[in-house]
Amino acid sequence: xxxxxxxxxxxxxxxxxxxxxxxxxxxxxxxxxxxxxxxxxxxxxxxxxxxxxxxxxxxxxxxxxxxxxxxxxxxxxxxxxxxxxxxxxxxxxxxxxxxxxxxxxxxxxxxxxxxxxxxxxxxxxxxxxxxxxxxxxxxxxxxxxxxxxxxxxxxxxxxxxxxxxxxxxxxxxxxxxxxxxxxxxxxxxxxxxxxxxxxxxxxxxxxxxxxxxxxxxxxxxxxxxxxxxxxxxxxxxxxxxxxxxxxxxxxxxxxxxxxxxxxxxxxxxxxxxxxxxxxxxxxxxxxxxxxxxxxxxxxxxxxxxxxxxxxxxxxxxxxxxxxxxxxxxxxxxxxxxxxxxxxxxxxxxxxxxxxxxxxxxxxxxxxxxxxxxxxxxxxxxxxxxxxxxxxxxxxxxxxxxxxxxxxxxxxxxxxxxxxxxxxxxxxxxxxxxxxxxxxxxxxxxxxxxxxxxxxxxxxxxxxxxxxxxxxxxxxxxxxxxxxxxxxxxxxxxxxxxxxxxxxxxxxxxxxxxxxxxxxxxxxxxxxxxxxxxxxxxxxxxxxxxxxxxxxxxxxxxxxxxxxxxxxxxxxxxxxxxxxxxxxxxxxxxxxxxxxxxxxxxxxxxxxxxxxxxxxxxxxxxxxxx
Numbered sequence: 001x002x003x004x005x006x007x008x009x010x011x012x013x014x015x016x017x018x019x020x021x022x023x024x025x026x027x028x029x030x031x032x033x034x035x036x037x038x039x040x041x042x043x044x045x046x047x048x049x050x051x052x053x054x055x056x057x058x059x060x061x062x063x064x065x066x067x068x069x070x071x072x073x074x075x076x077x078x079x080x081x082x083x084x085x086x087x088x089x090x091x092x093x094x095x096x097x098x099x100x101x102x103x104x105x106x107x108x109x110x111x112x113x114x115x116x117x118x119x120x121x122x123x124x125x126x127x128x129x130x131x132x133x134x135x136x137x138x139x140x141x142x143x144x145x146x147x148x149x150x151x152x153x154x155x156x157x158x159x160x161x162x163x164x165x166x167x168x169x170x171x172x173x174x175x176x177x178x179x180x181x182x183x184x185x186x187x188x189x190x191x192x193x194x195x196x197x198x199x200x201x202x203x204x205x206x207x208x209x210x211x212x213x214x215x216x217x218x219x220x221x222x223x224x225x226x227x228x229x230x231x232x233x234x235x236x237x238x239x240x241x242x243x244x245x246x247x248x249x250x251x252x253x254x255x256x257x258x259x260x261x262x263x264x265x266x267x268x269x270x271x272x273x274x275x276x277x278x279x280x281x282x283x284x285x286x287x288x289x290x291x292x293x294x295x296x297x298x299x300x301x302x303x304x305x306x307x308x309x310x311x312x313x314x315x316x317x318x319x320x321x322x323x324x325x326x327x328x329x330x331x332x333x334x335x336x337x338x339x340x341x342x343x344x345x346x347x348x349x350x351x352x353x354x355x356x357x358x359x360x361x362x363x364x365x366x367x368x369x370x371x372x373x374x375x376x377x378x379x380x381x382x383x384x385x386x387x388x389x390x391x392x393x394x395x396x397x398x399x400x401x402x403x404x405x406x407x408x409x410x411x412x413x414x415x416x417x418x419x420x421x422x423x424x425x426x427x428x429x430x431x432x433x434x435x436x437x438x439x440x441x442x443x444x445x446x447x448x449x450x451x452x453x454x455x456x457x458x459x460x461x462x463x464x465x466x467x468x469x470x471x472x473x474x475x476x477x478x479x480x481x482x483x484x485x486x487x488x489x490x491x492x493x494x495x496x497x498x499x500x501x502x503x504x505x506x507x508x509x510x511x512x513x514x515x516x517x518x519x520x521x522x523x524x525x526x527x528x529x530x531x532x533x534x535x536x537x538x539x540x541x542x543x544x545x546x547x548x549x550x551x552x553x554x555x556x557x558x559x560x561x562x563x564x565x566x567x568x569x570x571x572x573x574x575x576x577x578x579x580x581x582x583x584x585x586x587x588x589x590x591x592x593x594x595x596x597x598x599x600x601x602x603x604x605x606x607x608x609x610x611x612x613x614x615x616x617x618x619x620x621x622x623x624x625x
Contacts, residue, residue, distance in 0.1 A: 027395065028093070028404075028411065029226050031303050036231030038313055043389030044296050045237035045321045048127065048358070049289050051386065055329035056353030059265050061281050062272030069243035069273065069282035071322070077500050078286040081457060083485075084464060086310040087294060089301030091476050095400035100304075102205045103569040104551075105563035106463045108544020112456050113295045114401050114536040119448035119533060120294070121394040122425050123441050125219065125433040127507045129211035129379050130192030132361060133189060136211075138376040145184035146367040152188040153180065160368065169353035189359070195436030198443065198526045209433040212426065218388065220422045223395050224415055227303045227424050230392045236390040242324075244382035245331055251375065254335030261337020264347040265329050280507045283500060289321060290584035292459040294449070296393035306577040311481055332357070339365040358383060402590035408485055416590045439517055440528075446515045447530035452537035455507045459541060467564050470494060479580055480572075 027334070031037045058066045067493035092099050097110040137144055144150070146376060148157035186192050195202040221235045250256055253323040272278045291297065301310060333347075340347045352361050366376040399418050410417050432441050464473055471621060478484045485493075515522045524531075545563075552559040570580035 004581050005566065019536060028407070029228055029303065030305065031227055031231050033231070034308070036227065036234070037236045037300060037304055037308065038316065039233060039238040039561065040300050040389070040393070040488040041297065041313065041317045042226070042320055043234045044300070045290050045317055046101070046238070046241070046324050047289075047291075047386050047390040047465040048383060049285075049327045050321070050325045051332065052354055052357045054285060054289065056333045056351060057281055057285050057359065058329055059333070059351060062269040063264070064268035064616075065270045065272055066252060066278065067326070068281065069279045070285065071287045073279070073283040073500070074318060074322060076492060076496045077283055078290050079314060080489055080497050081292045081461065082290055082297060082318055083311065083489065084461070085313045086301040087315060087473075087477050087480070088464070089298035090304045090306065090308060090310055091572065092570070093302050093306075093482050095302060095402075095404040096298050096397060098400040098404040099298060101567040103463055103467050103564050104206075104567060105457065105560065107548060108541035109293075109456055111544055112452065113293065114158070115540060116449050116453055116456065117294050117394050117397050118298075119444055121391065121398065122388065123432060123444040123448070124391055124427045125215050125425070126393065126429055126437070126441055127210060127216040127355070128384065128391060129208060130189065130355070131383045131387060131432075131506065132211045132215055133208060133358065133361065134363065135377065135380040135384060137332070138373050138380060140373055142366055142565045143363070143372055144188075145181040145363055146372070146623060148180050149181075149187075150180075150184075153183050154178070154187070157183050159362070162463055179355060179360070179364050181367070182360045184363075185359045190438050191435045192438055192575050195439070197520065198436060198439035200436055201431055201440070204430065204433050205435065205437075208437070209430065212429060215391075216422050219391050219395055220419060222388070223392055223418055224401070226399070227300075227396065228413060230389075230396060233392070234389050236391075237385040241382045241385045243380050245302070245327060247378060248375070248382070249288045249327065249331040249334070251369070253332050255334060255338035255369075257338045257341030258334035258383035259337060260530075261333035261335070261347050262330060264337065264351075265333035274549075276507070281506060285325075286455075287457075287501075287504070288449070289325065290318060291393070292392070293453045293460070295397040295401065296390075299397045300393065301384065302400065306480060306572055306574065307482075311483075319465055323332060332362070335362065335365045339368060346572050347595045348452070385446040399455055433593060439520070439522070442515055442517045443522065443530050443589040444533075447533045450533040450534050451505055451508055454501055454508070455538045455541070458498055458501045458505065461493060461501070465493050465498075468566065475580070483488035490530065 012525040018618070031040075048059075058064075058070075088102070092101070092103065093241060096113045097107065100107040100110050107407050125624075148159050151265055156178045157180055159180060179619065189208070189454065191205055223227075223230050246587050287293075301308075304310070333351075336347055336350050343350065350361055351357075362379060366372045366379065369375050395418070398421055399414065403414055403417065431437060434440075473493075474490065514527050548563040549556070552562040554562070572578050
């Protein structure tokens with residue numbers, strides 16, 4: 001039988017463009033199980049920063065006292081922004097670019113997000129390549145960074161076994177010496193002595209290049225079929241790190257001297273709470289640890305069913321992430337306490353953050369344990385699984401954002417398009433595999449997701465609450481979840497979250513310090529390049545505004561007003577979910593009672609359609625007022 005033809009007058013413009021309609025969301029794909037989404041979010045948020053940044057930040061900012069500002073900032077900044085991102089993605093079933101149908105004037109925010117995520121994905125996969133390098137190096141009976149006497153070692157190299165033996169007979173001055181693990185990292189893995197600075201990258205390190213190629217291949221194979229494939233991989237990559245973390249924790253706390261490290265990590269110094277720096281550090285840790293603003297949360301939520309309970313998921317993921325960070329601190333500092341006892345130095349002399357902890361200090365501690373290759377392999381395998389699922393999210397964000405913009409061209413070729421993106425980012429990352437690649441990695445790490453990311457998140461928060469409107473946004477959440485966000489969320493979205501992030505932004509600008517790597521200071525042109533990276537993502541916002549206004553007609557103010565309104569096809573992607581005010585853009589909506597048309601087409605009243613009727617009633621009351 002021929003399908004009935006809908007008269008053109010009853011078709012919304014968006015249906016003709018092909019951005020809406022039941023056909024697209026089916027092609028787009030969904031999670032195959034409810035746990036896929038939850039585990040993907042946990043895997044995305046629980047990353048390398050939980051292991052190598054949180055413990056160090058805690059001990060430098062008041063130990064156990066740091067948990068007070070940490071949980072307060074989680075409540076003010078973390079949970080509300082996290083929930084807002086998930087709500088936007090799930091409600092619209094759109095990626096970080098197409099979601100700005102909510103207010104096309106601000107589509108530049110989406111472009112800024114994609115630029116930030118692309119830069120982060122380039123260097124984040126290089127860190128995974130270093131982890132792979134160490135993982136393969138651990139497959140030996142003797143770890144290569146265990147002793148001095150290799151070709152890469154210098155006269156300054158001092159073996160910890162020598163220190164331990166020396167402590168009983170004569171004092172050893174270790175201030176001008178270097179550990180074997182530090183020389184292995186800088187002189188063998190990085191071969192940084194072959195570069196004089198960021199302007200002299202030197203030759204490509206082919207073993208690092210192959211590790212980078214392998215890490216991109218793993219990422220591509222896991223995102224090959226979008227969320228259908230990555231959603232299954234996270235069952236392993238999101239859960240296995242916890243098993244290893246518990247093993248490392250049990251091994252750590254049973255070591256002699258472990259209590260020294262744990263005491264150092266957790267002893268509360270409440271006088272630190274009077275310092276603004278501690279509160280800023282807590283907010284920064286929350287901000288980067290939860291991954292808000294990168295578009296990953298929005299992307300993952302866009303593959304949910306319309307009525308998925310993201311309210312519950314928000315609390316599971318954010319609190320789970322915080323507990324993981326605290327647990328990781330115990331695993332790290334128990335081993336550092338043992339190491340400080342072995343070396344006979346205070347804990348603060350062995351404690352480091354970032355790559356220094358993962359590739360120098362912890363590997364050195366591993367050499368002091370029986371079965372050191374086994375523990376080293378476990379540690380780096382944990383870092384690999386922690387890093388991979390965060391990288392899946394970055395890649396899924398980029399691919400989803402672009403394919404949602406050109407669904408009819410790119411969705412059928414999603415696998416090929418993903419391959420093109422992976423190859424392009426691999427080629428851009430080749431400079432990181434050179435002898436001076438670490439300088440470029442530090443520059444990318446310091447500037448790619450700095451103030452640019454904060455500007456993106458602040459602007460998103462203000463657009464949703466002020467331009468789109470708090471009432472409308474709460475009504476959308478009500479329609480999707482069956483209840484309205486409470487006063488806590490509304491207060492955070494309207495005032496507390498934007499104000500806190502503005503304070504963060506101002507603090508970062510005032511306390512700006514040029515990048516450095518060890519004793520190396522970056523030249524002025526490299527600083528300028530870094531600042532340009534940060535500013536470029538912010539400039540996308542005014543550029544997007546100009547493009548949006550050029551597409552409208554009328555005076556400048558009329559163009560601004562038209563471009564800031566949601567498009568006709570904004571709202572739930574599937575027709576059966578377009579209840580309440582969104583019925584108006586459905587075919588047949590010119591009927592005097594559009595909700596009746598909707599119900600006749602999709603069946604009787606469900607609990608969510610009851611919600612839609614309530615929303616309709618509220619709107620009528622507002623109009624009467």
